[in-house]
Amino acid sequence: MIDIVKRSGIDNTLGMYTAGKLTHDDYTRIIPVIEKMIEKHGRIRLVVNMEKYDGIELRALFDDLKFDIAHWRSYEKVAIVGHKKWQKQMTKISNLIMNGELRYFDQSDIEEAWIWAASIDAA
Template identity: 35%
Template sequence: MPVTTHSIDFEASTTDNVIHLKVSGKLTKEDYELFIPELEQWIERHGKIRILFEMSDFHGWSVSAGWEDTKLAFKHFSDIERIALVGETAWEHGMAIFCKPFTAGSVKYFDHSQRDEAMRWITG
């Protein structure tokens, strides 16, 4: 079921454990309050999940959203198998390196031109 906030589109696959997050603008605490319950239901349903995190005109997180993201990462450290980050800028590429200590899963960055490859990797 798709959930949309002003900065996040959340789509969960109906056939597998893949969640697709499309983000733009700046993420806020309110964004997390809306999509975390959906994410946690998906974890309950599937156990380990995979996330395709697609960024377009993304400007990062507010301070409170960054804290929510950190709490989420620690709470679900072992629940995420893979994270594919799809972006368009050098700092987004750096996020893949920054994210690795916050999850037991594999994290890989893909440029927007490699979106199909990211989809194959996240579902493979």
């Protein structure tokens, strides 16, 4: 399951709460929402809460990869929020190959994750 999380006063950042095993239906619901954010802001900022994440179905993984390839340059900041060592390691590895900035935050630092993802860096 993926639920959309929006914060009052923060319209440039989209939150996603993941729980259980992610499915194709989850991606069918979430992809149009993300595409609208990209259309509105040019690039996407995400806060992905993986507190109760328990894997992904093969078809959903394909949906995710297909979207990521199509929107490779659309990612600006992605905050991964979790509590497992593998989530932190996955974030470090993904940051090496991802266009945009990816950062891991412990579950207790979720507010910091939102602040970081929504902040506009000075050029």
